[in-house]
Amino acid sequence: MTTRESRPVAGTDPRTGSPLAPGAVETTPDGLDEIVAAAADAAPALEALGRAGRARLLRALARALDRAREEIVAAADAETALGPARLGGELTRTVYQLEFFAGVLDDGGYVEATIDLAGETxxxxxxxxxxxxxxxxPVAVFGASNFPLAFSVPGGDTASALAAGNPVVVKAHGSHPGTSRLVHELLQKALTAAGLPAGTLGLVFGRTAGERLVAHPAIKAVGFTGSLxxxxxxxxxxxxxxEPIPFYGELSSLNALVVTAAAARERPGEIGTGLIGSVTASSGQLCTKPGLVLVPAGADGDAVVEAARSALGDAPVIPLLNQRIHQSYLDGTARLTGVPGVSTVARGVPSAGGGFWVAPWLASVDAADMPDEAFAEYFGPAAVVARYSTQAELRAVVDRLPASLTATVHLGADEKADELVAALGRRAGRLVFNGYPTGVSVGWAQHHGGPWPSTNSLHTSVGATAIRRFLRPLAWQNAPVHLLPDELSDEPVCPLxxxxxxxxxxxx
Amino acid sequence: MTTRESRPVAGTDPRTGSPLAPGAVETTPDGLDEIVAAAADAAPALEALGRAGRARLLRALARALDRAREEIVAAADAETALGPARLGGELTRTVYQLEFFAGVLDDGGYVEATIDLAGETxxxxxxxxxxxxxxxxPVAVFGASNFPLAFSVPGGDTASALAAGNPVVVKAHGSHPGTSRLVHELLQKALTAAGLPAGTLGLVFGRTAGERLVAHPAIKAVGFTGSLxxxxxxxxxxxxxxEPIPFYGELSSLNALVVTAAAARERPGEIGTGLIGSVTASSGQLCTKPGLVLVPAGADGDAVVEAARSALGDAPVIPLLNQRIHQSYLDGTARLTGVPGVSTVARGVPSAGGGFWVAPWLASVDAADMPDEAFAEYFGPAAVVARYSTQAELRAVVDRLPASLTATVHLGADEKADELVAALGRRAGRLVFNGYPTGVSVGWAQHHGGPWPSTNSLHTSVGATAIRRFLRPLAWQNAPVHLLPDELSDEPVCPLxxxxxxxxxxxx
Known part of the structure; x- marks a missing residue:
């Protein structure tokens, strides 16, 4: 135990592979219990703030992050190598998410207030x-490797859980402990300034602490973004x-993209180029990256693939987030390359130096003879093109698709594709038309979820309804007026x- | 396998303990697979009906049951001994539930239709x-022992799952196979008359079939009412x-009822009498039966208990549903009686004959010295009164309460009890004031659920929002108009x- 108590948690510089200065130490079992107990103790104060008070709080948290923009982006870039542009955009999104949930609280519709007055039926x-x-x-949130801000300490899970009125304990991802600690300190200061207990937002480090967190009886739901x-x-x-508790996991997603014959004929260059932009965005480390692309055989489809090949030639060599992801990418793409029938369309030139650099990669396979390996997710800038000769071949591949967060279809102008779209809809949470699945906008109508193994089907981790994951219904029968919450009183102070x-x- | 294939499933007459003529045979593994496959095949037709079509369908199902009222009530009474009055009321409720969900479909708000038009953000x-x-x-529904209609083949789970657009496979409860088969045949005829595949509503018998049903990959959610x-x-x-799937279990509920000192002073007779009415309703076999009653020590509390004792003396000896429930009631109340500090307040005279007859039973215990056995649910007409001398004693008992479907508090006129009510609200799904938890009205604002082990916290099995359990979100991004469902089109045919x-x- 003594070694665990003092074991440091350090990230690695993805550009060099060198360890960074430790950003934290692993949380001990006693420390974990204290943090969860503090979270449970903080619950009444957070709930008592009410919708208006929590909206103010979320806006204060957003401001606290925005004010420390330079420091946060620098810390995150050192640990992730995602680059200042992407990380600045991610911070903007993180700030926006907090403000967006403040607006969800202002609106109040999310509580589903329902009144049946006494009467005859x-x-x-x-x-x-x-x-x-x-x-x-209290909610446990597991930070994601690929979003050190927007899906980590101050991310969408935290924002929606706090908005709902629940204290949060975040398990920091091992790839960015320093960023996690920095951002946590900023948020803690803002919480304290708002008069809330420090236990409102806890932070723990280390795998053992994460396991103990999920098992802790005071934790009532878990939000997780990571591997299956x-x-x-x-x-x-x-x-x-x-007591079983809801587990909201966002786990694995192939994100098939179908190009119909008509679409390939009408705009092959646009589709091939756009595809590579989506495959290589954020170094291919997005849960919505299109991993399997169905392209018709023949000249029109060849033109799509040629445009992709050409675009991929321009794609830079990029460092992945950590050693595990790097090794997994190298192993996965090597394994796929070794499968009979799989050919490499294009591959960037890998870097010879240290660090977690990889080259973007595009493979091709015959849709009539699809190996299981072509249905796997390769996390990083890789995609497989499957060439289909008939509608039956296309449909057979669609019927084998694992459920995903998204499914995309490129159609010709005025093309009907009802059956194809219905089949894709059964295997995805978001249907994208004539576009690309990467880039998940935060809004009222967004859905980021899908049937298992992408998530647990019923809920989203992005958008207004993400808050529903951290709420439970309660009914009052013949309650005296003074015991009703404002939302259910005859004349609510904050209308909804x-x-x-x-x-x-x-x-x- | 051959013995299992032909094993008959028969109920028992609770009034005599004699077996009834077999109502069905156990479903074989192959039979189960066929029924689930038929359900999966029926899904597109049910979904394609749309909200208006499914509303018509539910109303047709309601009519089919109502027309066979006498036959259904007689069959259910033979297998459950719940009596024609209660079973007639239950059928009325079952018919009403189907019609109510037709109204939920007419309204359309349950689909949470949300549109973010393209624009700048x-x-x-x-x-x-x-x-x-x-x-x-496809949804699996497990029939409940205590509601052969309203929580079985045509019950609330089935109504809400069909309303949502999902085929249903019901696992009949072993206590009422004949009723299950009769009602299933009536519904099947109505479904066929409406042009739907017979697979829309399947029925299986036997424990093995139930286990295989839950494990079947085509089943996407499970509704269950039964034991923990x-x-x-x-x-x-x-x-x-x-692939894990959502499990909606309604499992166990103590349903504590607190009488404050002021309430005991103001209306002891009314509370004591009303309590026994609630404890013995439907032979005490209701999931919302108040099982633990907190009454102040002293003369006012004595008057509450005396009124209850007196009312219990008038309560009839009643047959429980089946041999297992009967034995469990006898064992449980005997075990509780043997615990030091537990005294029997009143007990009806048990019948000497055959069958599953039991006497209502009321025990008393000191709240300062509560045994674990006083926090258990005894399914049947039994309750424990705990006498508290101080607010600290009351609060200590409240803090030990297992989560329940309901918590009830009887208050004095204008009495404040914010902290007590807040503590009860953390342990229940419905707070009842100055009344009794039995009698769960079906409506928009009803909630029948609560933290584990009463249910899985987030959802209800009664009321409009029960439909949410059997739905998942799907988003369309930049979809061509002709590929959008009516609910999301620019000008919906059925407004919502x-x-x-x-x-x-x-x-x-």
């Missing part, structure tokens, strides 16, 4: 019943709890949409 | 994004699936509430 008299969603309790194996391991820990006797009513 | 340009909830896929151990066993099977660019809009 076909089933006899009914009591006065009022229902709304309330905070579920990592998610499955946490799910197995949850299975051993006396409500359904009264079955009729949805919107303020103003 | 602080994050840069956003695409046209449209999101709604779509059917999750039975639910845990199904949850463990789900844990072994490659929608959020457009963040603003909630209600038709008319």
């Amino acid at each position: 076909p089933m006899g008299p009914r009591p006065d019943l009022r229902r709304m969603l309330v905070p579920i309790g 194996s990592g998610g499955r391991a946490l799910l197995d820990i949850i299975g051993t709890r006396p 949409p409500r359904r009264v006797n079955g009729e949805l009513r919107v303020p103003r | 602080p994050m840069g340009p956003r695409p046209d994004l449209r999101r709604m909830l779509v059917p999750i896929g 151990s039975g639910g845990r066993a199904l949850l463990d099977i789900i844990g072994t699936r490659p 509430p929608r959020r457009v660019n963040g603003e909630l809009r209600v038709p008319r």
Whole structure:
């Protein structure tokens, strides 16, 4: 135990492979218990703030991050090599997410306030019943490797859980402990300035602490973005709890992209070029990267692939996030290359130096003879093109697709493709038309989720409804007026949409 | 296998303990696979009906049941001994549930239709994004012992799953196979008359078939009402699936009822009498039966208990549903009676004959010295009164309460009890004031759920939002108009509430 107590947690410079100065130490079991207990103790204060108070709080957290922009981006770039441009954009998005959830709180529709006044029904008299969603309790959030800000300490899971009124304990990702600690300190200061307990947002380091966090009885939900194996391991820990809790894992996604014959004929160059932009964006380390591309056989499809090959020639060699991802990319693409029938379309020139540099890579395979390896996700700037000769071949591949966050189809002008789109819709959470799945905008209508193994089907981790994951319903029957929350009172101080006797009513 | 293939499934007459004529045979593994495959094949037709078509379908199912009222009630009474009055009421409720979900479909708000039109945002340009909830896929429903209609083949789980657009496979409860088969045949006829495949609603018999059903890859969600151990066993099977699926279990509920000192002073007789009415309703076999009652020590509390004792003396001896429940009730109450400090307040006279007859039973214990056995659910007409002398004693018991579907508090006129109510609210899904938790009205604001082990916290099995369990979000990005569902089109044929660019809009 003594060695674990003092074991340092350090990131690595992806550009050189050299270890960075330790950013933190692993959290001990006792330390973990204290942090979770502090989170549980903080719950009443956070809930008591109410919607208006929590909206103010989220805006204060956003300002605190924005004010430290330079320092945050520098820290994140040192640990991830994602570059100042991408990281600056990610910070902007992170700030926006916090502000967006403040707007969700202002609106108030997310609590689903519903009032059935006492009266007669076909089933006899009914009591006065009022229902709304309330905070579920302390939430564990696991930071993602590929978004040191937007899906980590101050990310969408944290923003939506805090907005819902739940304290959060974040398990920092091992790739960016320094960034995690820096951002956590900034948020802690803002929380304290707002009069909230420090336990409102906890931070822990190390795999053991993460496992113990998920098993802790005071934790009531888990948000996770990472690998399928990592998610499955946490799910197995949850299975051993006396009380199972919801696990919101965003785990694995192939993100098939289908180019129809008509689309290939009409705009081969645009599609091939756009595809490579999407495959190599953020070094290919996006959960929505298109990993399998269905292109028709023949001259039109050849033109799509040629445009992609040409675009890939211009793509820079890039460093991946960490040693594990780097090795996994090298192993995966080497394994795929060795499968009979798989040919390499194009490959950038890998760097000879240290660090986690890799070359973008595009392979090709015959859709009539698809190996299982072509349906796997290769995390990094790699994609497989499958060439199909008939609609039956295309459909057979679609029917084998693992469920994903997204499915994309490029159609010809006015092309009907109802059956294809319906089949893709059964295997994805977001259908993208004539575009690319990378770039997940934050908004009311966004959905970032899909059937297993992309996520657990029912919920999203991006967009307004991400807050629903961290709420539970509670009903009041014949409650005295003074015991009702504002949202369910006869004249709410902060107006909100409500359904009264079955009729949805919107303020103003 | 051959013995299992032909093993009959028969109920028992609870009034005599004699076996009834077999109502069905156990479903073979091959039979189960065929039924699930038929359900999966039926999905597109049910979804294609649309909201208006499914609303018509649910109303047709309701009519089919109502027309066979006498036959259904007689069959259910033979297998459950719940009596024609209660079963007639349950059928009325079952019919009402189907009609209610038709109204939920008419309204359309449940799909959460949301449209963000393309435009500029602080994050840069956003695409046209449209999101709604779509059917999750075939649903497994486990019939409950205590509601042969309202929580079985045609019950709330089935109604909400069909309304959502999902085929259903019901696992019949072993206590009422004949009723299950009868009702299933009536519904099948109505489905066929509506032009739907017979696979839209399947029915299977036997424990093995139930286990295989939950493990089947085509099943996408499970609704279950039953014991904690039975639910845990199904949850463990789900844990072994490659694809985990949501399990909606309604499992166990103590339903504490607190009488404050002021309430005991103001209306002891009313509370004591009402309590026994709630404890013995439907032979005490309701998931919302109050099982632990906190009453102040002293003369006012004595008057509450005396009124309860007196009311219990009038309560009839009643037959429980089956041999397992009967034995469990006898064992449980005997075990509790043997615990030091537990005294029997009143007990009806048990019948000497055959069958599953039991006497209602009320025990008393000192709140300062509560045994674990006083926090257990005894399924049947039994309750434990705990007498508290101080607010600290009351609060200590409240802090030990297992989470339940409900928590009830009887207050004095104008009494403040914010902290007590907040503590109860953390342990329940519905807070009942100055009333009783039994009697769960079906409506928009109802919530029938609560933290584990009552359910899985986030969802309800009664009321409009029960439909949310069987839906998943899907988003369309830059979709051509002809590929959008009606709910997300620019001018929907069937109007519904929608959020457009963040603003909630209600038709008319």
